[in-house]
Amino acid sequence: MVRTPLTPASMVRTPLTPASKVGRTPAPSTPGGPKAREEKIFVTVRVRPLSRKEQALNDQIAWDCTDEHTILSRNLNNERSTVPYIFDRVFDPTCLTQKVYEEGAKDVALSPLTGINATIFAYGQTSSGKTFTMRGITENAVKDIYEHIRNTPERDFVLKISALEIYNETVVDLLNRDSGPLRLLDDPEKGTFVEKLVEEVAKDSNHLRSLIGICEAQRQVGETALNDTSSRSHQIMRLTVESCLRENSGCVKSFVASLNLVDLAGSERASQTNVDGVRLKEGSHINRSLLTLTTVIRKLSGGRRSCHIPYRDSKLTRILQPSLGGNSRTAIICTMSPALSHMEQSRNTLSFASRAKEVTNSAQVNMVVAEKQLLKHLQKEVARLEAELQSPEPSSSSCLKSLLVERDLKIQQMMLEMEELKRERDIAQSELELERKMHKKQKGSSRQIVKRLPFSTENEPVSAKPSSLSGTRNKMRRNTMMRQSTDPSMLVSEIRKLEQRQRQLGEEANRALEVLHKEVSSHRLGSQDAAETIAKLLSEIKEMRVVSSIAEDIEVREKTSLKEEISRLNSDGITIATLEKQLENAQKSIDKLMLSLPSNDGTTESKLQTMRKKTTPFPLRNTTNRSHIIRSPCSPLSSSRKVRESEQENQSPQNEDLVPGADTLLEPCKSTPRREDCNGISSREGTPGQRRPNSVNVKKMQEMFKNAAEENIRSIRAYVTELKERVAKLQYQKQLLVCQVLELEENEASASETGLSVQSPMSWNLVFDDQRRQIIMLWHLCHVSIVHRTQFYLLFRGHPDDQMYMEVELRRLTWLEQKLAEVGNASPALLGDEPAGSVSSSIRALKQEREHLAKRVTSKLTSQELEMLYIKWEVPPGGKQRRLQLVNKLWTDPHNMEHVKESAEVVAKLVGFCESGEQISKEMFELNFVLPSDKKPWMGWNLISNLLQHL
Numbered sequence: 001m002v003r004t005p006l007t008p009a010s011m012v013r014t015p016l017t018p019a020s021k022v023g024r025t026p027a028p029s030t031p032g033g034p035k036a037r038e039e040k041i042f043v044t045v046r047v048r049p050l051s052r053k054e055q056a057l058n059d060q061i062a063w064d065c066t067d068e069h070t071i072l073s074r075n076l077n078n079e080r081s082t083v084p085y086i087f088d089r090v091f092d093p094t095c096l097t098q099k100v101y102e103e104g105a106k107d108v109a110l111s112p113l114t115g116i117n118a119t120i121f122a123y124g125q126t127s128s129g130k131t132f133t134m135r136g137i138t139e140n141a142v143k144d145i146y147e148h149i150r151n152t153p154e155r156d157f158v159l160k161i162s163a164l165e166i167y168n169e170t171v172v173d174l175l176n177r178d179s180g181p182l183r184l185l186d187d188p189e190k191g192t193f194v195e196k197l198v199e200e201v202a203k204d205s206n207h208l209r210s211l212i213g214i215c216e217a218q219r220q221v222g223e224t225a226l227n228d229t230s231s232r233s234h235q236i237m238r239l240t241v242e243s244c245l246r247e248n249s250g251c252v253k254s255f256v257a258s259l260n261l262v263d264l265a266g267s268e269r270a271s272q273t274n275v276d277g278v279r280l281k282e283g284s285h286i287n288r289s290l291l292t293l294t295t296v297i298r299k300l301s302g303g304r305r306s307c308h309i310p311y312r313d314s315k316l317t318r319i320l321q322p323s324l325g326g327n328s329r330t331a332i333i334c335t336m337s338p339a340l341s342h343m344e345q346s347r348n349t350l351s352f353a354s355r356a357k358e359v360t361n362s363a364q365v366n367m368v369v370a371e372k373q374l375l376k377h378l379q380k381e382v383a384r385l386e387a388e389l390q391s392p393e394p395s396s397s398s399c400l401k402s403l404l405v406e407r408d409l410k411i412q413q414m415m416l417e418m419e420e421l422k423r424e425r426d427i428a429q430s431e432l433e434l435e436r437k438m439h440k441k442q443k444g445s446s447r448q449i450v451k452r453l454p455f456s457t458e459n460e461p462v463s464a465k466p467s468s469l470s471g472t473r474n475k476m477r478r479n480t481m482m483r484q485s486t487d488p489s490m491l492v493s494e495i496r497k498l499e500q501r502q503r504q505l506g507e508e509a510n511r512a513l514e515v516l517h518k519e520v521s522s523h524r525l526g527s528q529d530a531a532e533t534i535a536k537l538l539s540e541i542k543e544m545r546v547v548s549s550i551a552e553d554i555e556v557r558e559k560t561s562l563k564e565e566i567s568r569l570n571s572d573g574i575t576i577a578t579l580e581k582q583l584e585n586a587q588k589s590i591d592k593l594m595l596s597l598p599s600n601d602g603t604t605e606s607k608l609q610t611m612r613k614k615t616t617p618f619p620l621r622n623t624t625n626r627s628h629i630i631r632s633p634c635s636p637l638s639s640s641r642k643v644r645e646s647e648q649e650n651q652s653p654q655n656e657d658l659v660p661g662a663d664t665l666l667e668p669c670k671s672t673p674r675r676e677d678c679n680g681i682s683s684r685e686g687t688p689g690q691r692r693p694n695s696v697n698v699k700k701m702q703e704m705f706k707n708a709a710e711e712n713i714r715s716i717r718a719y720v721t722e723l724k725e726r727v728a729k730l731q732y733q734k735q736l737l738v739c740q741v742l743e744l745e746e747n748e749a750s751a752s753e754t755g756l757s758v759q760s761p762m763s764w765n766l767v768f769d770d771q772r773r774q775i776i777m778l779w780h781l782c783h784v785s786i787v788h789r790t791q792f793y794l795l796f797r798g799h800p801d802d803q804m805y806m807e808v809e810l811r812r813l814t815w816l817e818q819k820l821a822e823v824g825n826a827s828p829a830l831l832g833d834e835p836a837g838s839v840s841s842s843i844r845a846l847k848q849e850r851e852h853l854a855k856r857v858t859s860k861l862t863s864q865e866l867e868m869l870y871i872k873w874e875v876p877p878g879g880k881q882r883r884l885q886l887v888n889k890l891w892t893d894p895h896n897m898e899h900v901k902e903s904a905e906v907v908a909k910l911v912g913f914c915e916s917g918e919q920i921s922k923e924m925f926e927l928n929f930v931l932p933s934d935k936k937p938w939m940g941w942n943l944i945s946n947l948l949q950h951l
């Protein structure tokens with residue numbers, strides 16, 4: 001059933017399906033086979049009967065078709081040894097075209113119906129029967145295609161036809177000869193195509209046949225000695241089949257594929273065909289393009305697809321490119337004359353056929369998405385979904401909603417877990433840092449231990465690595481440390497942090513103790529010793545909870561004075577020490593409890609040792625892990641119950657002989673009947689006389705439960721140990737802080753002695769001067785842009801508001817200086833996107849900046865000013881590059897404040913800070929601040945240099 005085409009088509013002639021309309025996609029499934037299948041070209045040989053002329057000339061039959069696949073020369077001239085040629089199919093002279101079609105072409109011919117491109121072409125010497133064969137193939141194919149369409153009512157089909165001939169390397173439209181020579185164009189999507197080639201829609205089979213008839217009639221035919229109606233051109237007829245499921249199915253995709261029916265002009269020898277003039281010219285073109293075809297086939301058959309395949313050497317091969325090693329199923333029917341007189345030509349044909357056999361194509365289903373239909377389909381889908389969303393009754397949309405809610409919850413939960421993990425990581429990092437520091441400091445003097453505290457962030461490396469730079473730098477770093485260590489606001493922040501950590505620790509301890517409490521209270525061990533241990537442990541746990549709650553009660557007021565902070569901190573020390581002590585006691589009690597558990601293997605001492613060995617730090621810090629432990633089969637909450645149940649299970653008198661020694665463990669629970677055990681063993685309640693059939697497992701169960709109990713206690717012990725360690729670290733941190741506070745008090749005292757207050761304006765001026773000197777030195781050491789130095793120097797002159805900016809700059813430079821010392825010239829950028837990531841790159845950038853500034857000297861300074869500067873900066877007269885010499889002298893002496901001031905003035909003039917009146921805001925410097933841990937780029941020093949290039 002042929003329906004109106006998917007594309008608007010004129011009734012008579014339609015252009016080729018526009019590429020823009022279709023989006024080619026690989027098909028999800030292939031009705032006729034796999035997605036993209038590799039397949040060799042199907043090669044058959046057809047031997048025609050001797051022609052009348054050949055018979056008349058008493059030409060001999062030189063070939064035997066020994067079976068359906070083999071052809072053998074008779075070697076009548078005894079020239080060569082006979083070699084059999086084997087092909088997919090060999091048709092002897094008696095075979096009818098119908099058979100040739102059925103067995104050599106049909107399968108390929110019908111591929112377009114399932115979206116796979118196909119090509120069938122006839123190759124052979126002139127008058128060998130190519131046109132004769134292709135006519136029959138075309139006729140049969142058309143018949144079968146229409147039959148298939150009739151038998152497939154669920155799909156709509158559109159058939160289009162176009163045809164061209166290549167005559168003397170000129171492409172001519174056989175359906176519109178008047179259009180003259182056509183151009184071949186290349187399209188990235190479609191490949192090579194013929195511009196303006198007419199494609200007509202076949203309304204039915206008769207219409208198609210008539211169109212085919214027109215094409216044949218239009219073809220160049222001429223008389224030669226060998227063929228009265230010799231085809232003088234290559235003809236390519238293209239049938240395009242579009243098919244899709246009927247509209248009501250909502251299908252938006254359709255198959256589109258073409259069947260190329262190619263009748264080549266025959267290879268010929270001028271001597272044989274007795275041609276001259278026009279025919280000779282035709283023949284030479286024919287032979288040339290056939291030669292290219294042969295070369296293409298030869299190269300492809302060698303399996304060297306990666307090597308150059310000369311498709312572009314002829315129009316024939318350009319057009320047939322997809323059929324030769326591309327996205328197409330291809331069948332070649334090689335025709336030949338059986339006559340001895342054509343022996344050589346026939347051999348050539350067979351040789352070509354043999355090569356063609358080796359060529360592999362990879363055909364795939366071609367689908368197009370009809371935009372209009374797709375749009376319709378999507379509109380329908382949207383309407384359906386909207387309706388579902390509005391529908392009040394439970395439907396798939398509500399199910400979807402609940403799924404979404406569930407997903408959101410999961411995401412939230414995961415985010416919380418992530419937060420928790422991050423917090424854990426931060427704590428761990430800070431602890432690790434502290435440990436490292438402690439280890440280092442232990443080697444130094446006790447005075448040095450208390451000098452340094454983390455500078456507000458726990459992640460920041462606190463220990464200064466040995467620097468390769470000058471001693472000045474070390475001195476400066478020490479100064480910076482000192483400055484940091486005596487900052488009261490820093491201390492307050494440190495104290496707060498410490499307190500927060502202490503509270504967290506207290507909370508965690510509480511939770512752990514809760515678990516411990518439950519675990520301990522769940523044990524019903526008979527011995528007096530164990531009972532006492534439990535009682536002691538319980539009271540200790542209670543005490544500990546009181547202690548940790550004291551830690552929780554600490555109130556952190558916003559505006560607490562440092563003195564208050566210090567005194568509170570000192571009193572907190574007692575709390576921490578108490579907590580430490582209590583944890584120690586708890587640990588001992590747990591050990592004792594473990595010893596009191598009955599043992600089947602070894603002495604109590606060996607058990608204790610095993611237990612200690614096994615006491616690996618358990619990851620209980622994470623709440624998820626904690627809850628996992630609590631809920632696991634070995635958890636304090638579940639396993640204890642199981643232990644009891646197990647005990648009850650085994651207290652039957654009938655079991656005594658089966659489980660020797662079980663009573664020792666299970667004695668206190670003998671009277672309690674058991675209903676059901678955790679392994680689903682059925683209850684024996686009410687069947688006292690019955691023997692347990694699986695009583696051998698009872699012992700195993702006992703052991704399992706006992707092990708579970710031990711495991712739980714061990715876990716708790718490990719956790720208590722860990723808590724203890726953390727408390728110790730906290731204690732250490734506190735000690736450091738206290739020392740810091742003492743140092744501060746000392747400073748305060750000495751300041752008050754000299755009549756200076758820490759916060760007085762006078763002291764700020766001193767601090768400012770000190771910081772500025774440090775900054776200038778660090779600029780110098782880090783080879784920072786002199787434009788940046790100038791800007792900063794001129795902007796920040798000691799106003800109290802500058803404090804923060806000075807701090808930031810100093811901190812950034814300290815970090816940078818440290819980093820540069822670490823990486824030297826070896827490492828690439830460490831400053832986010834900052835290109836100056838190593839000493840050498842910083843020096844290079846600074847050099848470029850100076851060179852650029854030197855270029856601005858003449859434009860920004862009058863000759864008088866310049867001469868004065870030359871004198872002042874001692875640039876010798878008559879020297880080379882005096883301007884650069886001058887700029888190179890700027891910002892070179894960090895110790896000389898006069899030099900710094902004058903350098904800043906000169907650079908400001910060169911850059912134009914003063915004349916533009918556009919003062920760069922101070923905030924810019926604040927924004928530039930980047931924490932070492934933060935990888936965000938800052939609009940920093942080199943950027944200023946870059947900007948400068950464009951001034």
Ligand SMILES: Nc1ncnc2c1ncn2[C@@H]1O[C@H](COP(=O)(O)OP(=O)(O)OP(=O)(O)O)[C@@H](O)[C@H]1O
Nearest residue numbers: 048049126127128129130131132227230231265266
């Ligand atoms: N299998 C066949 N059985 C009978 N006659 C055949 C057969 N094959 C070809 N012929 C006849 O041989 C003659 C030449 O055939 P055809 O024109 O098809 O050859 P061709 O290879 O197309 O030649 P050219 O390359 O010159 O066009 C025709 O008269 C045709 O009818």
